[in-house]
Amino acid sequence: RKEVEQDPGPFNVPEGATVAFNCTYSNSASQSFFWYRQDCRKEPKLLMSVYSSGNEDGRFTAQLNRASQYISLLIRDSKLSDSATYLCVVNRNGDMRFGAGTRLTVKP
Amino acid sequence: GAGVSQSPSNKVTEKGKDVELRCDPISGHTALYWYRQSLGQGLEFLIYFQGNSAPDKSGLPSDRFSAERTGGSVSTLTIQRTQQEDSAVYLCASSLARQGEQYFGPGTRLTVT
Numbered sequence: 001r002k003e004v005e006q007d008p009g010p011f012n013v014p015e016g017a018t019v020a021f022n023c024t025y026s027n028s029a030s031q032s033f034f035w036y037r038q039d040c041r042k043e044p045k046l047l048m049s050v051y052s053s054g055n056e057d058g059r060f061t062a063q064l065n066r067a068s069q070y071i072s073l074l075i076r077d078s079k080l081s082d083s084a085t086y087l088c089v090v091n092r093n094g095d096m097r098f099g100a101g102t103r104l105t106v107k108p
Numbered sequence: 109g110a111g112v113s114q115s116p117s118n119k120v121t122e123k124g125k126d127v128e129l130r131c132d133p134i135s136g137h138t139a140l141y142w143y144r145q146s147l148g149q150g151l152e153f154l155i156y157f158q159g160n161s162a163p164d165k166s167g168l169p170s171d172r173f174s175a176e177r178t179g180g181s182v183s184t185l186t187i188q189r190t191q192q193e194d195s196a197v198y199l200c201a202s203s204l205a206r207q208g209e210q211y212f213g214p215g216t217r218l219t220v221t
Contacts, residue, residue, distance in 0.1 A: 032207045043199055043212035044151070087151075094139060094158055095208035100150035 003027060006099035013106055015106050017078050021102045023071045023088030030097075033064055035073050036087040038101065047073075061105055080108045110134065112213035120219045121190055129185045129216045133202030140183050141203075141210060142175055144196040154199065157183065158206060165196050190220045 006023045014021050025033075033050035048055065050062040050071050061074040071088055083106045088099035113132045121127050133140050142154040144148040157177040168174070172190075177183040189195055197217050200212035 098151040
């Protein structure tokens with residue numbers, strides 16, 4: 001079993017839709033959590049950290065459920081520019097583990 | 109401020125040659141990571157440096173791969189006797205602390221012919 005698992009997608013949604021991604025992790029000792037986005041042929045860029053209480057940044061909301069060991073990302077009012085691969089990242093004492101990513105395409 | 113930089117951006121080499129890839133982390137970041145990513149695949153962890161501690165080399169795929177970090181700043185990833193399967197994008201990332209978010213460089217695209 002992979003340490004960080006994500007649905008690879010692809011998710012194809014119309015502009016304005018709300019889309020949610022989930023990610024599960026296997027190591028309960030994991031300490032910090034992040035979502036990154038990666039555009040085609042580009043490096044991953046930090047989208048947001050994920051806090052236990054849940055956090056929001058504009059149209060993006062991230063949540064962490066430690067008991068069930070999953071992380072979620074909700075994108076509201078999706079834009080064409082949101083099209084990318086979204087990577088779930090789990091950190092345990094400096095050991096960063098990346099999910100394989102979920103591909104999102106937002107269509108007009 | 110300046111982000112993570114990597115050089116060269118592209119490298120084409122012949123099978124069997126050695127290559128060196130360079131990473132300049134964000135100033136003050138104590139942690140530095142190397143990953144590689146093959147086309148359409150996820151990130152594969154290679155090696156991790158944290159301050160003056162011994163590096164975590166658990167991700168290096170073979171003894172042809174090595175890395176060093178001089179003075180706690182610049183890092184060089186060396187691949188000896190390159191093989192075609194080494195073709196990938198090699199990404200470097202740095203972070204301020206062990207638990208912190210990572211910031212990636214633009215990568216070096218390595219092609220072994």
